[in-house]
Amino acid sequence: MDGNITEEQQVEQIKAWWKENGKAVVLGAVIGLGGLAGWRYYQAEVQSAKEQASDAYTQVINALEAGSENAVADTQAFIAGHESSQYAVLAALQLAKVQVQSGDLDAAVTQLNWAISNTKDQAILPVAQTRLARIYTEQDAFDKALAELDKVTAESWKGKVAELRGDVLLQKGDTLAAREAYVSAQQYGASPALQLKLDDLAQ
Structure with missing residues (x-):
């Protein structure tokens, strides 16, 4: 503002500016605060959903490990209801483990393939x-x-992976390739079990 105008003129200029721009300022403030409130609400909902999924996951896994009567069906229902969550992938891994233990290998294959298709988690x-x-x-x-x-x-x-490849090749009957895989695995650290496998092949 011009330094030579009176205080009364300054007040009038401010009133005129506010009359022209006040609505936009208020609207901007409302939108900004509304957006912030909406974002906080969204974050709270996301956190709540994660906590609910975590609790539900814990329940179905505990039932699965305990061998409860409806545990498999409940776990499958949990997976279907949380398909976009990593909890569903973890549940599929646990369900596959139980299915292997019960001898249902085809069902375990289905669960593991689903888990692989629905995760990018490198762990x-x-x-x-x-x-x-x-x-x-x-x-x-x-x-x-x-x-x-x-x-x-x-x-x-x-x-x-190299050691497991050796196991597969050995069971397939390709002992030479199995030995090569075990030797390759040794480069990453030899375990007593791996050494025993190599010793057996040397006999």
Whole structure:
């Protein structure tokens, strides 16, 4: 504002400016506050949904581990109801484990394939892939098992995958390739079990 105008003129200018721009200022403030309130509400709802999913996951897994009568059906219902959540993927892994223990390998394959298709979590994906490879091996589907192992790319899993590849090849009857896989696994740290496998092949 001009420094030579009187205080009364300044007041009049402010009134005129407010008359022209006041509604926009108020509307902007309302929108801004409304947006903030809406965002906080959304965040609270997201957090609440996560907590509910966590509680429900804990319940179905506890029932699954206890061998409750409806545990499998309840776990499947939980997975269907939380498909976009990583809790559903974890539940599928646990359900597959129980199905393997009960001898229902086909159902376990279905669960693991679903888990693999519905997660990008690099901590979960190799677990599901190697478990699926083990089941394929149990079903004598050796080529499927090896193909699944080829999909595991995590650096920290290379030793485990090489050893498991050796197990698959050995069961397939390819002892030479199995030995090569075990030797490869040794590069990532030799375990007593791995050494025993190599010793057995040397005999």
